[in-house]
Amino acid sequence: MAEQQADGVEADGVELDTTVLIEDPGPEVPTIAGTGSEEVARVAIVFEPSGKQVRTPVGVNVFDVASWNAIAVDSTCGGHGTCRKCRVQILEGEVPAGGVDARAFTEEEMQAGWRLACQATAWSDLRVQIPPLTTRPKASTVGVGRQVIHRPTVLKRFIELSEPSLTDQRPDLRRVMDAITDMASSADPMVLRSLPKVLRSADFQVTAVVVDDILVAVEAGDTSDRVFGIAYDLGTTTVVATLIDLTNGMPLSVSSMLNKQQRYGADVISRISATMLDPNALENLQGLAHETLDELTGEVCDEAGVNRSEVYQVAVAGNATMVQIALGIDPEPLGVAPFILAAEDYPDVKADELGIKVNTRARACLFPALGAYVGGDIVAGGLACGMDRDQRVRLFIDVGTNCEMILGNGEQLLATAAPAGPAFEAASIACGMRAAAGAIEIVRIDESGLHVECIDGAEAVGICGSGLVDAVAELVSVGLLDESGRFVSDERAHELAPHVADRLTMRGKERVFILTGDPVNGSGVYLSQRDVRELQFAKAAISTGWAILLEEFGIKEDDVQQVLLAGSFGSYLSPKNAIRIGLVPNIAASRVVSAGNVAGEGAKMALLSGSERNGAHSLLNVITYVELSDRADFNDRFVEELAFPIS
């Protein structure tokens, strides 16, 4: 059935009634980005012919990785293995051919490395050849298995008008509107400024640009194949922009940079505090957000050879604080009880009001917020994960300083936010560092001892959030950390894990576990007792959050059919270790899925489809926000959750 529908899109161009094909809610097998491996790792994929290299959690399929990184792959079914369009050639690395591949390729082709990208799971480093596009797709795969049929609200039409005469004195605007009555009902008055000159310079052969039923521009000649949009994920730490060709849904370039607001502190609370202490801070922070967004705009446009004026719409997903600051709205009430949003939903604003210099008439779509700490980024993420449609019981977790969660089954949806603190950003960790070259991101203890892997294979200089989770989980596994999170005695350590027990030692007055080098006498990376406590607080805040949501929902931990780990940190977290420390419900590791940068994916969806954009706004009505800070039982439960689960 799914196959027929999908083929329908491709074969006869008949559009489907629904904009999304829901994957079958099979109870056991994760169909998307499942990290089924017992071993936790990241892999590097090099895409040819561009040579672009990306790092990704192991077990994600090549199609999703390409999509998240703005590398266009043919597809009409949305990664469900039915259209057989997403043909790629594996040049280096191993990808076993599956049954679907056997139906799509000859034996020779398979031997030459041809695979369907959506079936090609990256278990190891790969080099993949992406053929040029052969179709103008009518739909794109976005987020976690969401297929979006292209219905952007930006439309262009080339129109050839008759010239005015004394017997046809229709005003210029009327002449244009008469040619696009099926597309536009009104005109932005500012279109008029250049209209008389444009019409006459182009001999009345022009292209009308319509956004949301409103004529926003008239351009000389035929420019109908140049329609672009940019999706932004406006994060507190990192900002990502993706340029999309709205004629075919293809992402053309993606760029990211640190939010220039960093100098005002790493988290939203520091930035809100700044505005409370310094009367100029809000304006400065707003300016820095605008600079960040606009610099990225320049980068993605330059990379794709697109003129800024060809970008007619943008979508911005950000948390409530980032969005309010970017709009110049005082964020103070977000930072102090009772935590009040300026607005839960925004009408479109001019892109220019966010500092984004693209077409002067371009508007920016913003996402609604559920609460001061469950912002537009989470709504966008929920949209990208199909939280409103998938009928399985799923728990969406965006892990970060503030950790947002949505629990639901497509009908009933609950959301909350838990103050996890900076442990996952590794800011409060003795040897903590951002996830950059030299950061230990994987820690494994086996019979042969301790193994650490650093980002980019560089010399270890610190440890990032995913490494921290790994380290603590492994130490709990081998018994060097007890259930309460305390390092065991030296005697007990030698008893339980003699091959690594020597690494447990004192640094000054504090008990530490040495990861690399000799941090006691020289340099090296270690994990301290206090680091473990930091992580315990963070994970307890999060698990208290979802435990309360589960209770409100009336279900148990093992009723959860899928956990989606979202956000730049969450996506790189080891599912197995997240379960082991109790960060996520105790279910099969294969059901814990990396969801990628879902906020940015939600923003893309809003550009690709007006109905998806509306869907984001209607999510407001179906998700119930659960406030944790006024719950009498929160502190008791939090203390209970500090312990590590007994395996």
Next chain:
Amino acid sequence: MAEQQADGVEADGVELDTTVLIEDPGPEVPTIAGTGSEEVARVAIVFEPSGKQVRTPVGVNVFDVASWNAIAVDSTCGGHGTCRKCRVQILEGEVPAGGVDARAFTEEEMQAGWRLACQATAWSDLRVQIPPLTTRPKASTVGVGRQVIHRPTVLKRFIELSEPSLTDQRPDLRRVMDAITDMASSADPMVLRSLPKVLRSADFQVTAVVVDDILVAVEAGDTSDRVFGIAYDLGTTTVVATLIDLTNGMPLSVSSMLNKQQRYGADVISRISATMLDPNALENLQGLAHETLDELTGEVCDEAGVNRSEVYQVAVAGNATMVQIALGIDPEPLGVAPFILAAEDYPDVKADELGIKVNTRARACLFPALGAYVGGDIVAGGLACGMDRDQRVRLFIDVGTNCEMILGNGEQLLATAAPAGPAFEAASIACGMRAAAGAIEIVRIDESGLHVECIDGAEAVGICGSGLVDAVAELVSVGLLDESGRFVSDERAHELAPHVADRLTMRGKERVFILTGDPVNGSGVYLSQRDVRELQFAKAAISTGWAILLEEFGIKEDDVQQVLLAGSFGSYLSPKNAIRIGLVPNIAASRVVSAGNVAGEGAKMALLSGSERNGAHSLLNVITYVELSDRADFNDRFVEELAFPIS
């Protein structure tokens, strides 16, 4: 019946279904501003207690003069003599008491000079005491006998909100919107910028400002009695601004100045030409329009003690060229055949886009245009004259360099524009000057000889348009100008008008008529043969225009029941002399009425009533524009119309 309706407004506050009370279409007696006098003159009226002095055509009633000059007079019936609210005291000058006065006042009151302003026709100079307002009117009289019930689209409401708490985390905007669900359906996103601070600084006691169903501002405390709008008449020559208190419809101040674009030429064609020759001219002209509008804005606000930020809406009536230039839209296609408008109708634009610095969220209402030369000023004027409602056959003429006309009976309406040229502005006249101090504005020839009157009683230094019409009409009457417009021979002059025949002489090679002084040998003001020709061309263009409209309408000259002379020049024209030279149809002089600055009055109406504003837009659909320049018979008819009518 009219009396009952009007009393209803006053007595029980029940609002009428219609926003306008049409005056009875009585066939003979002009009820409004009729200049029934055989003698043509202007009178001066001093209004006390302000001491404001205004000059006005003789025969206009005191109520209208006060209204046009932003002097508030109580009224609920709109100047129909039924509400008896518009009580004023004539301190100097003669105003005979009428029957309506006798019902409104005691004998003693009438002897003390008390009259109803709407019944008090100014036949001579007057000093009038205006009592303070006693009511908050629900309706205002605007334009020519139009009563507009106040339904401005700017509304304010003081709201006292509950403060947020952990159990009531409604976002700030939602909290406000919940209190005004009956007034507003959405919010300008920019309201949010200051919303959190305003709510908290004012302890959640705020005033919501709603324009057209959209929340545009939230102000601290109760500001609900401060709501203002400004109506602008954006003329090619003169720009007028009137500040209106939108809580009661009262005009508070009025100010006018020359359009600063004058340096680019006196008429629209010079200004359009400038933009064609000089690439910077459009931007410069736009800047000058903005400067003019904004300087007037400052003047009217200062005079009335109103802060610019308390002005939430403006309305601008201007001709198509003035409006396009003010918006920065290339006007070139207006100036060359086939004379094409950029748009016939504009949605509201931000006041700021016209250079008007008032409340940052204020929007400007613009009037639609019927053609390149029948612009928004004429539509506003037609609205103010009730051309869409009055069932009499009426001819509206706005006399100027370009002369616009509307002929209709409320059901069928025809409009056209005739290129009258600069004669009425006196720009092409040998001794011509603007209507300023020292300009001869009245010329009369009787048995005792020639009499001239100058504006402000100053020494004659030139002649303005109305003086020119008077002079030519009087010379035709006494026979010194023949039907063809040629000065008669000296012999014939002495035969026909011996008492002024000596004034007919030669100046250089040209035949002239001396008005003052000795212009042949020294200084003085005269009328030349060429001046007469200029006027003939102007009046022929106009009379050809209305003659064609009459023919299209299928009626004759004397079927016209009322002629409305509009515009700053038309209003000061002598009806008797306008008839004598054939500028208007040959009907009883009492049926030719000065209508005042009707474009500005239309702009006021748009501010006072949303339904009137919509009415302006729907006028577009009921008026048929008749293009003269492609009519084969235009030139023939024009030549016929050059002659003066034989009396």
